[in-house]
Amino acid sequence: MAGTDKVQEEIIEEFSAFDEWLDRYEVLIGLGNExxxxxxxxxxxxxxxxxxxxxxxxxxxxxxxxxYYSADSDAIITKGIIALLIRVLNGRTPQQVLDTDLYFIDRIGLRENLSPTRANGLAAMIKQMRLYALAFAAGGKE
Structure with a gap:
């Protein structure tokens, strides 16, 4: 799992450069735009x-x-959040996706800085990404 841990540590380091959540939201917006x-x-x-x-x-x-995931959202912050999830999980085997502990979410303070409805959305995005991996692991279509 070194691959996903390495990416998560990079994300944690990038976000640690900013003390204010307004600045961190700007990073999320930039990621969403990319x-x-x-x-x-x-x-x-x-x-x-x-x-x-x-x-x-x-x-x-x-x-x-x-x-490999692709995604879009009509909300710029949400688009940045899904971009982070894709960055960690893209190019992994289905089992790696299922086994990855997405600890960066708490370490960068993302979960605690989301509204309850957006936190529910984050959980729903993770669930859907894992459901795809589960289907592929079970022999779903290539």
Whole structure:
């Protein structure tokens, strides 16, 4: 799991440079702006995450045994949050995705600085990403 831990430690280090959450939100907005666009065909009800205050679409594909995600949101902070999740989980095997403890969320103070509805959305995004990995691990389509 060294790969996901390394990425999470990089994220923690990047966010530790900022004391104020306003500055950290700016980082999230920047990450969201850099997130590659999801295919227009995947901005549909089937890819929409239930439980998010804002609209969030997530898709995943399995290539050569590794999971690759794409996502989009109509909310800039949420888009940055999903960009962080993708940064940690992209290019991992389904089992690695399932086994990864996403400790960076608490270490950077993200969870405690989200409204309850946005925190529920974060949990829903993580759940959906893991469901894709679970389906792939169970022999889902490549």
């Amino acid at each position: 997130l590659p666009a999801i295919a227009p065909a995947h901005r549909d009800e089937q890819h929409l995450i239930e439980g998010c205050q804002s609209r969030v679409w997530v898709d995943a594909r399995l290539e050569e045994g590794k999971v």
